[in-house]
Amino acid sequence: MTVTSVHDPSHREALWELEAAFERGDLITAFGRCTVSYTGRAASELGSGDRLVVLKPDGAALVHTDEGRTPVNWQPPGSEHHAAVREGRLRVRSVRSSPAETLTVRFSDVHQLSTMTVTGGRDLDLHGSEEDLRTRVLERPALVDPGFEPRETERPTSAGPVDVFGVDGAGRPVVVELKRRRVGPDAVGQLDRYVEAVREEYRTGGFDDDRADTDGDDGDVHSDGDDGEGDDGDDDAGSDDDDGDGVRGVLVAPSITDRAAALLADRGFEHVALDPRPEGTDGDGRVSDDAGADDDRRGRNDEE
Amino acid sequence: MTVTSVHDPSHREALWELEAAFERGDLITAFGRCTVSYTGRAASELGSGDRLVVLKPDGAALVHTDEGRTPVNWQPPGSEHHAAVREGRLRVRSVRSSPAETLTVRFSDVHQLSTMTVTGGRDLDLHGSEEDLRTRVLERPALVDPGFEPRETERPTSAGPVDVFGVDGAGRPVVVELKRRRVGPDAVGQLDRYVEAVREEYRTGGFDDDRADTDGDDGDVHSDGDDGEGDDGDDDAGSDDDDGDGVRGVLVAPSITDRAAALLADRGFEHVALDPRPEGTDGDGRVSDDAGADDDRRGRNDEE
DNA sequence: GCCTAGGTCCCGTAC
């Protein structure tokens, strides 16, 4: 039996079904007239109305109205569901600790209650995330800068891990921050923190202080033989005509807002326009920078 | 009739029910074995398995497995739902434009399909948001700083609106950034952008350039009589022993991470520990700064 | 447990 469903059950009937479903680890949907209370990180009250309540065996709870992608109330996984009849109403409560939070749904009427045994895979195969963008950059570093040579991903700094760290053709350190979508001012701040941390590293000594000792860890790129002095730069990696300390900051993202661009310029950083995916049939995915890069409505007609 | 439900319908039956429900503007749940494809800002594929699909009359679509608060696939409101039988399967598709996105669910088996007419309120009464924190600050400015005098909320700057803007006892401008929860480095960056924008204002002239002309708009505070010189400060509003330009930056939040605190100190800004809500019975909600401010497990027992 | 950042984030609001 994969689905059970009862229409307009009495509260006792509903209670019985709920507890059996909890026991089985079923997915539960309840539709009915209810009020909802929540207290925890915040607190809320929702007056009477018809809602769809979903209770998952992992402890997640969702309360949906007829509008919005976001549930009007919810409880994340890890909660515990409880049901009871109180004051003539069916009370469903999901509770979790740390943070201490309680969601309470009180049904005056249950229109329908269903329980479902779920089987099958949950693994989503997703493309177009920041990780895809990183792959593109590592496979074709020239998209970032001619002569760019990635050295490490998730490179640790005192400000956190840098998405891609490497050197340019002149041997200057390059800090690359990747974003899968159009970026605003926050991304510039993020890049700024990383660049400043790296600059501070170079200032205060030979990059051995802040970096967690992760030689040969999983973040490395280019595990070829040369690990020491293979730099072909003519400068001593810094003090060039560039802005700060010789450390470059590059924001790789499909596009950037005006305000973010102004901030970026203010800090002396650069934007490289790049999509997380090779843009379908559109060549290599490099978007022309500082130019009208838009409207490629590829007429992808459905197969059926 | 508020609820209709069919068990193990044929695809044609299901199609009929779906189209009637679309017509009525009903909320729809479908549980069955299906695959899911998505393409748009990203792209994904989900293999066959049992899932709960929710279709809302506002165009929202949700695909839920038995785990997680977040749907495994979805479509935001504004999409258009379509149903058809193709290649022996029931195909439900939600499409939207800008961005162009398509969600396709292909059912090999529909275990249950329900349609529901939703009535009742959707307005949530929520407490504990940043707005509550702002209210607290405006009602009791001394919580931020003795002598702090709020002048404006959502004060426009070239970097965006400042949560609360005012002056301290010495007449120095104060930029306040509010956060309802513990803050990390990003919040410091945000505050930094605002403070820098205000400082630039003061540098480049008498605060009349970047500010949109919103005198007497809705962001003002203190519409009392005294608008001019009531300051009791002994300094001339700036050039004190303080860091920058005489403009102070204050981050008001319940707590702050170490890294954020270091950044804050580096910029010469301050943290004021404050909760969005008066913390139940806990006095005025001011949290002791730089001290072990924790564990107040108030034993709030349920009423029933 | 906390911290940090990504997300098909969603969502409201102002421009």
Added chain:
DNA sequence: GTACGGGGCCTAGGC
């Protein structure tokens, strides 16, 4: 429409 920031954000990955 774009932009910007809030959110009970959720979620994954480190430490």
